[in-house]
Amino acid sequence: MDKNSEEFLYKYLNNASPTGFESSGQQIWLDYIKPYIHDYISDTYGTMVGVVNPDAPYKVVIEAHADEISWFVNYISSDGYIYVIRNGGSDHQIAPSKRVNIHTKDGIVKGIFGWPAIHVRDRVKEETPSLKNLFIDCGCASKEEVEAKGIHVGSVVTFDDELMELNDKYYVGRALDNRIGGFIIAQALKRISENNIELPFGLYVVNAVQEEIGLRGAEMIARRIKPDVAIITDVCHDTYSPMYDKKTQGEQKAGNGPVLTYGPAVQNNLLNMIIEVAESKNIPFQRSAASRMTGTDTDAFAYSDIGVASALISTPLKYMHTTVETAHKDDVENVSNLIYEFLVQLKSGHDFRYIK
Template sequence: MDKKSKSFLEKYLNNASPTGFESSGQEIWLDYVKPYIDEYFTDTYGTVVGVINPSADYKVVIEAHADEISWFVNYINDDGYIYVQRNGGSDHQIAPSKRVNIHTDNGIVKGVFGWPAIHVRSKENEEKPTLKNIIVDVGCESKEEVEKLGIHVGSVMTFDDELLELNKNYWAGRALDNRMGGFMIAEVARRLKENGKQLPFGLYIVNAVQEEVGLRGAQMIAQRIKPDLAIVTDVCHETTSPLYDRIQSGLQKAGKGPVLTYGPAVHNNVLKLIIEAAEKAKIPFQRAAASRATGTDTDAFAYSNEGVASALISLPLKYMHTTVETVHKDDVENVIKLIYEFLLKVKNGQDFRYIK
């Protein structure tokens, strides 16, 4: 990874982009991809789309989602303690002792998730963290004092954690799900431009919002673009670290390559072409199976309009929905390579139908 890519990755990942409040991160992403695209557009809720060859009739999407899990202020009691509600799949069990940034019109207000000391907790029937008992302390002694800081019900907060390198081979931090995907599709656009590759179709590089609350951004933008083909990248569970059930979740290991998913929303002919691209370019890959839905924006694209040939290329991720989400650098590079090589194999007007 060169200095330019690393600088973008760190700036983009360290920025907060909670679901529904993604605009600052989207601006960072757009500034990076602008030199590599012909034009861009945005939609009402903040999804950003960079376009190469916008006049082409055949439309191919590569997509990631831009939002991260977070918390909403739900209730402020008379003593100034803040109770929260999830914004996306935030984990109440990891919250105690974490620092948070509360986003207000007056700027960031710092807070902490407080928790009683081990000395005073009952050892026989120890209470565990739940949404009913975790609280945020911002150093105030009354509700009025909290409100004077600009905090109100509906204020959004994110964990105060940044990207770090682990032993040279890994990236760790919050929101790798799935802004690492946004980084990867941006790098695909950069490589196409810098390598002088001319695609025979229109390429739509989509950084969608609101995935964490039900694939909402992808649903909206799929209806607008009406693509012929969609390749979605997201994260999947890395299952070799302790406490994962491989019988239930399958075997996906960090450093062993992108994960290709089989499932109803994944078009088999598209998947076959991805595998051919991987084998030709000697890119390692792994396989996974999805029961019913993939749980990613793949589902939104596949079942949009009259049906869009879609596939999912996943990045193995340790410790999903924590502040220490961890990925192997080789996997990041190989996802970028695989999407790039796949695009070079797609023909203008390619028909992926099973029966013609």
């Protein structure tokens, strides 16, 4: 990886982009891809789209989502403790003793998720962390002191954790789900530009907002672009990690390659083309199956407008929705490579219908 790409990766993943508050991360992402696009779209809620060949009638999307899970301030007690609700699928069990950033219009206020000492908790009926008892301490002794710092009901809170590397093999941090996907599609775009590839179609590189609360950004932008093809990136579970059951959760492992999903929202002719590309280019891949919905932006694109040929390429991830989400460097490279190789062989106007 070149220095510019590495700097982008760290800057982008370390930036906070909570659901509904993605704009600062979107600006970082847009600034990085601008040299490789002809135009861009920014919609009302913050989804960013880099466009190559904007006048081409045949439209192809590669997509990731930009938002991360977080918390909202929900109540401030008279003695200055802050109680929260989820913004997305934040895990209450990992919160105690975590450091947090409380985002205000005047900047970051530091806080911590406090928790009673082990010595004093009831050993018979010991409480476990829940939204009923989680609280944030920002060093204030009253509600008025908290509010004087710019904190109010609705202030958003993120964990204070940054990207690191583990054993020179893995990226570790919060919000790899799915800003690692934003990095992956940006790298595929960069490679197309640097290799002077003249695509015969319009390429729409989409970084969608609000996936973590129901695929909302993808729903909006899919209707606006009306693409012919959509390749969605997201993350899936490394089921070789402890406490997973492969019989019910499938068999995927970080380091073994991109995961290609089968399911009703995935268009099989498109999926088969991706598999053929992977096999011809010796890109390792794994398979998974989705019952009913994939739970990713694939569903939003597939079922938008009159239906879009859509497929899902996932990066296997350890410890999803924690502050130590872990992705293998080889998978990051191989997902981006697979997307690139798919794009350079795709012909404009390709008809993916089953019956013609």
